[in-house]
Amino acid sequence: MEIKVSNINKLDWTGDALALGFLADNVQLSDELHQLDQKLDGTISELISEAEFTGKSGTTATARIGGQKSLRKIILVGLGKPEELTINSFRQGGGSIARAAKQAKIKTLAIALNNNDYDNNLLAQVISEGIILALHEDKRFKSDEDDKNILETVELLELPADQKAIETAEKIASGVILARELVNAPANVINPLTMAETVQNLASEYALELTILEQQDCEKLGMGAFLGVAKASDLPPQFIHLVYKPQGKAKRKLAIIGKGLTFDSGGLNLKISGSGIETMKMDMGGAAATFGAAKAIAQLKPNVEIHFISAVTENMISGKAMCPGDILTASNGKTIEVNNTDAEGRLTLADALVYADKLGVDAMVDLATLTGACIVALGNDIAGLWTKDHQLATELQTAAQTAGEKFWQMPMESKYFEQMKSPIADMKNTGSRAGGSITAALFLEQFVKDTPWVHLDIAGPVWAEKPNAIDNEGGTGFAVRTLVNWALNN
Numbered sequence: 001m002e003i004k005v006s007n008i009n010k011l012d013w014t015g016d017a018l019a020l021g022f023l024a025d026n027v028q029l030s031d032e033l034h035q036l037d038q039k040l041d042g043t044i045s046e047l048i049s050e051a052e053f054t055g056k057s058g059t060t061a062t063a064r065i066g067g068q069k070s071l072r073k074i075i076l077v078g079l080g081k082p083e084e085l086t087i088n089s090f091r092q093g094g095g096s097i098a099r100a101a102k103q104a105k106i107k108t109l110a111i112a113l114n115n116n117d118y119d120n121n122l123l124a125q126v127i128s129e130g131i132i133l134a135l136h137e138d139k140r141f142k143s144d145e146d147d148k149n150i151l152e153t154v155e156l157l158e159l160p161a162d163q164k165a166i167e168t169a170e171k172i173a174s175g176v177i178l179a180r181e182l183v184n185a186p187a188n189v190i191n192p193l194t195m196a197e198t199v200q201n202l203a204s205e206y207a208l209e210l211t212i213l214e215q216q217d218c219e220k221l222g223m224g225a226f227l228g229v230a231k232a233s234d235l236p237p238q239f240i241h242l243v244y245k246p247q248g249k250a251k252r253k254l255a256i257i258g259k260g261l262t263f264d265s266g267g268l269n270l271k272i273s274g275s276g277i278e279t280m281k282m283d284m285g286g287a288a289a290t291f292g293a294a295k296a297i298a299q300l301k302p303n304v305e306i307h308f309i310s311a312v313t314e315n316m317i318s319g320k321a322m323c324p325g326d327i328l329t330a331s332n333g334k335t336i337e338v339n340n341t342d343a344e345g346r347l348t349l350a351d352a353l354v355y356a357d358k359l360g361v362d363a364m365v366d367l368a369t370l371t372g373a374c375i376v377a378l379g380n381d382i383a384g385l386w387t388k389d390h391q392l393a394t395e396l397q398t399a400a401q402t403a404g405e406k407f408w409q410m411p412m413e414s415k416y417f418e419q420m421k422s423p424i425a426d427m428k429n430t431g432s433r434a435g436g437s438i439t440a441a442l443f444l445e446q447f448v449k450d451t452p453w454v455h456l457d458i459a460g461p462v463w464a465e466k467p468n469a470i471d472n473e474g475g476t477g478f479a480v481r482t483l484v485n486w487a488l489n490n
């Protein structure tokens with residue numbers, strides 16, 4: 001499928017389908033659309049009234065044009081209420097149009113979506129992202145993998161943008177898709193070794209520096225927290241460190257650290273039935289977003305140096321498993337009484353944060369499917385954000401806004417750390433159920449010295465139970481777009 005900008009007017013365009021965008025509660029035909037409507041024997045006005053099309057966000061209506069016209073179908077898409085319009089409305093609009101076009105078996109499509117309040121290049125980019133992401137379906141594990149999508153070309157009309165904006169969208173989408181595919185792949189496909197292989201392929205394709213620390217290397221660095229989690233796995237842990245360096249002098253050095261549990265059984269505090277254990281292949285969603293962002297960033301080449309890090313393992317059970325009550329020593333020397341083996345993500349992140357902190361970066365972000373408590377607090381569509389650094393919070397929120405991804409800043413309530421006081425070690429790894437996502441963040445803070453740091457709990461939004469405008473059921477690739485924007489803008 002090819003997306004391109006075109007300077008043909010919608011009145012003159014010929015092809016299978018033309019898509020038009022409308023704001024909610026104001027579905028009126030402009031002079032130009034009125035002219036087009038007349039040319040199409042009233043198809044547009046008839047469709048609006050017959051489908052009771054109101055321009056509500058996410059809705060579409062499609063009609064066939066009678067007679068032997070050089071245009072076969074018309075697709076209307078709702079962009080929602082004007083006061084709720086954001087740049088993401090256009091990403092969603094692109095996605096909704098692509099879905100409608102696929103349903104209508106369209107080969108050649110034109111989209112007339114523009115808006116004077118937004119930059120044309122950004123509009124072209126987000127509409128393209130929406131199209132590509134909505135059409136991506138993960139069919140790798142189906143034996144009959146016929147893709148019903150026959151869309152060949154999409155032309156963006158009346159949007160004087162640079163073709164480069166569409167290439168940017170393609171690069172970002174390739175990163176989001178990698179993250180989705182990593183999350184969707186079950187634990188018998190993506191394990192610590194195949195995860196490392198995937199990153200090796202990325203490194204050689206885009207000429208990135210890669211270091212993989214094996215178990216012995218991690219032992220030498222004293223990564224007792226990470227290795228404690230890895231003990232019961234039959235597969236060796238892989239500590240992955242991928243680096244993107246720009247050609248000239250980097251204006252900033254950043255680190256992105258993702259939780260990489262290719263499966264979380266809970267360990268000896270085994271996840272009980274009904275706890276969603278069968279979905280725990282998604283517990284590397286942070287690592288997936290990290291390496292998805294790396295894929296996009298390696299193509300977009302911003303002028304910043306970025307370290308992509310994940311301590312990858314599985315949380316399993318066996319005679320070698322760490323026991324509840326075990327005391328682990330992390331690589332900064334702090335000791336942890338493991339009062340719950342299912343709070344394993346923070347143990348792996350502890351050593352990853354200590355490692356990243358030593359790189360001398362200007363800022364670091366960790367992303368993790370860390371707590372069920374964060375889902376209870378914010379639901380499935382919003383991730384939690386913790387930091388004491390106001391500027392970093394603003395940078396990420398700005399990046400997220402354009403990305404159409406939602407983060408809600410949560411409190412670093414120091415007092416709650418008391419819940420993790422241990423009589424025998426420096427700390428326990430869990431506090432009480434109440435405020436569980438906050439104590440998790442406070443635990444991580446123990447492993448950050450003085451690098452400005454943000455923690456993102458993405459347990460909810462990494463996975464979609466049902467499709468929305470741009471995501472299909474399954475892995476969403478959440479946070480890739482935010483991370484890419486962050487790298488590009490700062």
Ligand code: BES
Binds near residue numbers: 342344345370373460
């Ligand atoms: N991977 C889970 C968190 C999770 C839950 C992610 C649901 C996605 C969906 C994490 O390792 C975990 O098990 N957390 C425990 C912490 C508890 C033992 C303090 C939890 O959230 O129940």
Ligand code: MG
Binds near residue numbers: 266342
């Ligand atoms: Mg767990």
Ligand code: ZN
Binds near residue numbers: 261264283345370
């Ligand atoms: Zn986990």
